[in-house]
Amino acid sequence: MRKINTDVLIVGTGVAGLYCALNLNRKYHVTMLSKKSADECNTYLAQGGISVCLNKFDVDSFMNDTMNAGMQLNDKDAVKTLVLESMENIDLLDRLGVPFNKINNGFVYTKEGGHEKNRIVHCDDITGKEVFNTLYSIVKSLPNVEILENAEMFDLNLVNNLCLGGYSIYEKEILYIVAKITLIASGGVGGLFKNSTNQPCLTGDGIGMVNRESIKVSSMEHIQFHPTALLTDKSSSKRRFLISEALRGEGALLHNSEGERFVDELLPRNVVAAAIFKEIGKTGSPCVYLDISHKGRENIRKRFPKIYFQCLEYGIDIAKDRIPVAPSQHYLMGGISVDLFGRTGANNLYAAGECACTGVHGGNRLASNSLLECLVFSRRAASDMMKSITSVGEAYKDYISDKVFSIEDGHEVSRKNRLEVIRMIKEVRKDLENELVDC
Ligand SMILES: Cc1cc2nc3c(=O)[nH]c(=O)nc-3n(C[C@H](O)[C@H](O)[C@H](O)COP(=O)(O)OP(=O)(O)OC[C@H]3O[C@@H](n4cnc5c(N)ncnc54)[C@H](O)[C@@H]3O)c2cc1C
Incomplete structure (x- = not known):
């Protein structure tokens, strides 16, 4: 020693x-x-x-x-x-x-x-x-x-x-x-x-x-579960990539697999995560979808460059595609x-x-x-x-x-x-x- x-x-x-x-x-x-x-x-x-x-x-x-x-x-x-x-x-x-x-x-x-x-x-x-x-x-x-x-x-x-x-x-x-x-x-x-x-x-x-x-x-x-971690099989990382709450703060909406809104996106994390778990259980889909495309490509790229480019790497263009998300362990x-x-x-x-x-x-x-x-x-x-x-x-x-x-x-x-x-x-x-x- x-x-x-x-x-x-x-x-x-x-x-x-x-x-x-x-x-x-x-x-x-x-x-x-x-x-x-x-x-x-x-x-x-x-x-x-x-x-x-x-x-x-x-x-x-x-x-x-x-x-x-x-x-x-x-x-x-x-x-x-x-x-x-x-x-x-x-x-x-x-x-x-x-x-x-x-x-x-x-x-x-x-x-x-x-x-x-x-x-x-x-x-x-x-x-x-x-x-x-x-x-x-x-x-x-x-x-x-x-x-x-x-x-x-x-x-x-x-x-x-x-x-x-x-x-x-x-x-x-x-x-x-x-x-x-x-x-x-x-x-x-x-x-x-x-x-x-x-x-x-x-x-x-x-x-x-x-x-x-x-x-x-x-x-x-x-133990906190974050409502919106990216769900993709394309990531080689052991870690789930986070789609920040700030997207919802700036107007992104959550839809279930049938395209329906099901929760007020700006409620605290535990409430939104619970609503997503419930929706996943109901529809049988492994995820729900976050949509910020209505904000326009330039705005999105400028405000959320990391998320924009990281999602592009996974084949998701968040300026036009919905983002597949599901809750994931996040914080103690x-x-x-x-x-x-x-x-x-x-x-x-x-x-x-x-x-x-x-x-x-x-x-x-x-x-x-x-x-x-x-x-x-x-x-x-x-x-x-x-x-x-x-x-x-x-x-x-x-x-x-x-x-x-x-x-x-x-x-x-x-x-x-x-x-x-x-x-x-x-x-x-x-x-x-x-x-x-x-x-
Ligand atoms: C994806 C993501 C996004 C987040 N976004 C936000 C946000 O926007 N705003 C916000 O307020 N919070 C956010 N958080 C939470 C926040 O980042 C963390 O809670 C905070 O950074 C914790 O800081 P820390 O210094 O306690 O620990 P960390 O920054 O995690 O550092 C822990 C350190 O401990 C060291 N360590 C661990 N075990 C050992 C060991 N056995 N021996 C020696 N060293 C050890 C590690 O090497 C590391 O250096 C986010 C968390 C994640 C995962």
Whole structure:
């Protein structure tokens, strides 16, 4: 086992991990891990945009939309924090250079299901890629940050409920990372589903690791299915390509196989997905159809270039053809239980982003609230980490682990993490048993 020391260990290079690193004082040495390449994360795939509170008169409306979509199961304090701190974080992204769509120097806001009004900032239909590229290029250039790609973390190092880093498989050896503070930002669980819009490498590893240590995880039953994932047999990818909700926000209509409309397209995701499942059951067709052709080729190509060209590759011209879609696993509302500063049940162990459960989404996430949650709460975690870090002292560096792993052990523990998450999901969602992969 190779041992390294660092001040802060961040597991994940999606928006939650990167934004946390960016908000830490430069005097701290930060080690970041990604399981595959740094850009193989859900952040990179995000299309629609990021919700933001428009002004002080929008606070109640944005909170209501979030709580209504969440079936009122949300943590109200977390929702309030999300809404009130949304503007400052979007302004910061803007200043950092994320190329949001603008008109006369102001943001162009779009709408998605469940939102009362247009309040979503975006970069065409590649918002996540632009956010990732901007944050990654800044963080990568910071002298205090080291990013290790293809470094799969598989276990935590907990001593009397104090987290002192963990273990990963890196360059064919076990890397034992001793850290004063650890942030888990390892994303969702889509890789455990046969049908998901997520990156296949995202298998809930952080959640599995934490749960194996009996640190609290909650709301694992709250798993979101996105209503409109492309249904095609032409894709070679294991991942289902998403047709963003923003299409419906801009007027796309849903029809069943008989050409009839059957749902208000702008209702929250869970409602639209349930209506589609019902329609599929009724008609026997494997999909329903999304139609945006009435918007005209130029408009569509300009507003949704990624979706337009990706569909063309699959032989679907969305400027004239209907798009075959069906629901697909998309997002986990539950995860590692955290407070409003990302603190978990173990000392000096934080979690942020999709792997964490702040309670902000309740039973169903409102469209475009995920990237916002990552920003707001990973920045809060960074601020709290800088307070707790001083309590560790330097003695931690001499800590000798009593765990010794071979590479084979590392792979076996990784598998245990996946099995743990599958077990947790099966326990609370018997209906999803057949949707899960074998490990
Ligand atoms: C197709 C698609 C479109 C979306 N569109 C939107 C949108 O428009 N707006 C919105 O708000 N949300 C959207 N979402 C949701 C949003 O993108 C994600 O919830 C969000 O990006 C999660 O960010 P994150 O930093 O928590 O995790 P991710 O960005 O998924 O990053 C996870 C990181 O953890 C690392 N990791 C995982 N396991 C390990 C391990 N064992 N060891 C080391 N590293 C590990 C990965 O390598 C990766 O770097 C979309 C999601 C998808 C899939």
